[in-house]
Amino acid sequence: MLESLQGSVGRQQNRELRGNDVYTMWGGITEIHRNLSEQEIAQLTSWLLRRTPRLNTSVPKLVEPAKEADIRLNEVPRQKITKMGAREHVDRFFDDGTLRLGTVRDFARQEHNEIGDGQEDAPIVIIGERIGYTAAGSFEGGHEHYVFCTFLGEPSVEILEAFEYDSYYEITDPAGFSNAVGNAIGSRHADFGRCVYAPYRALQGLVADSFTMRRIDHRTMEMVGEGRNYVKSLPYVHQKELRFTWRMKMEVGAPRLVKCPEAIQFAKRID
Template identity: 25%
Template sequence: MQLQRDWLIRRPVIYRYLDKRFVDAFFETGALRLSSFAAFSKHKDEERQDSLEGHGSVVHRNSEGSGQTVFALTAQGHSAFVLCGAMNYQTDLAESFKTDSGFRINDSLGFGDAISKYIPGFQLGMEGPCLYLGKKLVVRDMGPVDLHAVKGAQTGEEVAVGKLFQTVAAAAGNDLMFLKSATYAHQNEYRLLWHSPHVVSDYIDIVCPEAIQFCTRFEDMLAERPDGDRGAA
């Protein structure tokens, strides 16, 4: 979007909770593991495990005339590598994740761009805060859709229904990649995604020393830490 007046967007800093050995490796060489929605479903601990990441329902609902509602179950983000963090720094989160350290991403745009150079076939990057809802549901109004034409098609009915499903699913935009159950709301999550041309496996290990400049160890933070507290998170 191009605006006629200046407009600045203030992005939050991101707190990435990790074990100290992984933090040390990152600040020494730039070694970093990026996960995926597929990996999220396999985590053993409750705080990280989410079998429905990227999945959800999209509803087209229009009230004109007699009204109409169309549901589509779909999934997004399974061709992307993902890095998650919190938008606040708190000891409770470190304890929940069972970590003893971490780092703060001070500039998510610079950080994400640096990492994009190491993603095979990188196509698109995106970032943003998660939205927590009781149900993973996206509701849209696409205006009146000629459902009777689809139902009454004499030929190519499966194709017509498939196109309707794709149209409704596409109406979700990128929302499903940032929707999470309200049970995880305490995590206050912000995530970055790097899209590739193919469905990705559980994770990718990269070495990106250029990303280090955009980060600060938890142990080196000043404003967030109580006076005199120089231990790990």
Template identity: 25%
Template sequence: MSEIPEQDRVKLRPPPHMVTLQFGSQWNVVTPAVYRYEDQRWIDEFFDTGKLRLSTFAKFATYEDEVRGDKNEGQGFCYGETSDNKSVVVMQSQGINAAVLCCSHRLCQDLQHGFQRNSAFQITNTVGFSLEISRQLAGFRNGIEGSCIYRSDATISRAIDFDFEKYKLPDGNLDMQMVADASTQLGGPELLLLKRKRYERQQEYRLLWEIDTIGADYVDVVAPLARQFCRKVEAEDWGG
């Protein structure tokens, strides 16, 4: 049997990760393998030791360039309207104490240059990876992952079931507890994943860990077991 030429060999890679749900019948969700753009020295350090630096929304606001910088991450107006045409508008901020790792569905040189990084690695199982990171974060509370939602503005509009009358005080004013309760109804994961449409070409996939408190605009974590869910991007992966 003749040897398969190098250029024709199929590179062995992990199969797609799949989450199985049970609700009467089985339903499978294939999670994406995503790319994290980073400088090669930090990628090598991660694969050697498991050390990884996570960013924050506060850090994103400090970048001056239009590719990485975004002063509005985790913030937006939430507009709720009741069936009797009453409305409430709440300005919300989420992710203040969140460590974030921004990845992308895309692997391309343009994004690499835009992010000002010289390499990338792939996370082949985002659920397993995120779980191992969470186990090494002091004060970890909860987490979320998902594809970013791109819109022309950061307004979240929803129909809500809300009784304004119960918040009326004897003097005719409204109890400010109404704002907190409205925020709960209008809340959810959207603000954590919402980005302006001008960033849409990045096709971002975001991993986010909420922790008790963050003392800086980054969080360094050492999670050696997270490496099993990653692989280095090879030169041929970039394509032409």
């Protein structure tokens, strides 16, 4: 079995994996019918990163992936959720509910030091687990989400200046806000959660008992839920981002202005 395992985890890592592993390869994606140790997860993550374009620069032999559990998807935080922006845009939101929804492709193209992040639309390595089962692969595409970025806590003067903003407001009911915007744009699914910041785009999480690799398409990326949309580069950790995402029926590229007066009731002015 070790000879076959070379195709899924690489020669360098095979010495650390047991020879009686039962696994299957589906279109370059790995299935191993047992759970891996933390070191094996780190080895597998490193190997996948090194074979993935845009992610394969200066990757060490062991890489600990970000944890889906740390995103705390749809869990209301104790801190305030604040939205920073230009005063004219804040005024417009409280006037008629106008919001600008971004996309990862738009963020990747932005040149602003705080708003832009060239890794937002990069591929991602995903490790999914359940009892007695591990699935892993590197994925790209599937950019079907509109994104709304907020800040956890009260932004300092320094943070506002870094973004070149002069106003902000609080989202008092994130679930209500998320549902209102989702209804306005006809999204298929809505989430909010904390971004996790990591040196490499890799995420480890749980897969459902019903998950299977026998149907390989862009939906395979969802094997750890929507968490892949919340992994950000480590240099942006100071942004303390809580992100709202709305999945649409098709891929989206350009940002979108939407009027959602129903969302105003779930927010309040601070300044």
